[in-house]
Amino acid sequence: MIEIRNLSKSFTLHNQGGVAIPVMAGAHLRVDHGECVGLVGRSGAGKSTLMRMVYGNYLAGGGSIRIGGLDVVTAEPREILALRRAVLGHVSQFLRVVPRVPTLEVVAEPLLRLGTPAPQARARAADLLARLNIPERLWALSPTTFSGGEQQRVNIARGFAHDYPALLLDEPTASLDAQNREVVLCLIEEAKARGAAILGIFHDEGARERVCDRLVDVTGFTRGLAA
Numbered sequence: 270m271i272e273i274r275n276l277s278k279s280f281t282l283h284n285q286g287g288v289a290i291p292v293m294a295g296a297h298l299r300v301d302h303g304e305c306v307g308l309v310g311r312s313g314a315g316k317s318t319l320m321r322m323v324y325g326n327y328l329a330g331g332g333s334i335r336i337g338g339l340d341v342v343t344a345e346p347r348e349i350l351a352l353r354r355a356v357l358g359h360v361s362q363f364l365r366v367v368p369r370v371p372t373l374e375v376v377a378e379p380l381l382r383l384g385t386p387a388p389q390a391r392a393r394a395a396d397l398l399a400r401l402n403i404p405e406r407l408w409a410l411s412p413t414t415f416s417g418g419e420q421q422r423v424n425i426a427r428g429f430a431h432d433y434p435a436l437l438l439d440e441p442t443a444s445l446d447a448q449n450r451e452v453v454l455c456l457i458e459e460a461k462a463r464g465a466a467i468l469g470i471f472h473d474e475g476a477r478e479r480v481c482d483r484l485v486d487v488t489g490f491t492r493g494l495a496a
């Protein structure tokens with residue numbers, strides 16, 4: 270479960286005379302187990318900023334973000350790293366790869382880190398790579414030289430390898446072909462069915478309608494700001 274209370278954020282532009290730009294105030298949001306909530310709102314409303322605060326990449330100005338018993342806003346960096354390892358997954362379009370690590374290991378790694386026996390972790394990785402149509406002859410190679418679409422699918426496989434209780438999805442179906450888009454939508458539905466709390470940004474309207482139980486307009490989170 271993800272529970273956001275009274276969250277606020279403003280950016281300080283240190284290289285532009287320290288100008289403060291308030292982007293959010295009084296944000297409340299709750300995502301229950303087995304629920305997928307889609308963030309909507311005009312461009313610049315703060316969808317990405319909210320996701321980054323939930324993942325612990327941006328520090329909130331105030332309020333709380335409770336996930337798996339931890340308040341991300343006040344947590345220590347090591348607590349956030351532990352949360353990301355076991356509880357909070359993140360799937361974006363972009364793969365950050367370590368050179369020379371084979372694709373199968375890249376996908377199995379989140380499970381290996383959690384102590385899953387290697388054969389089991391690799392079997393899960395192979396299953397996901399096969400579902401996402403990454404040809405088996407590529408599994409032993411590093412994804413560094415893969416096409417953009419292949420890298421995106423490797424990243425999705427990695428993001429779904431462990432059954433995270435909470436998941437952040439940042440346009441997971443963007444630029445996928447119809448067949449792979451369908452696989453990703455099924456993976457999201459499976460994650461919901463096993464009880465994951467999912468928060469996502471979906472510009473793909475069809476995807477949003479299919480997997481989201483609720484949409485939250487982030488524009489509402491700017492109402493608390495002084496005009």
Ligand SMILES: Nc1ncnc2c1ncn2[C@@H]1O[C@H](COP(=O)(O)OP(=O)(O)OP(=O)(O)O)[C@@H](O)[C@H]1O
Pocket residue numbers: 280290292310311312313314315316317318319
């Ligand atoms: N690192 C940053 N420094 C300063 N301002 C920022 C930073 N990140 C975001 N902002 C500002 O915060 C506001 C919200 O941006 P954000 O990227 O969260 O919007 P969004 O709803 O995700 O937009 P889009 O749909 O276009 O991706 C914008 O006004 C943006 O300029």
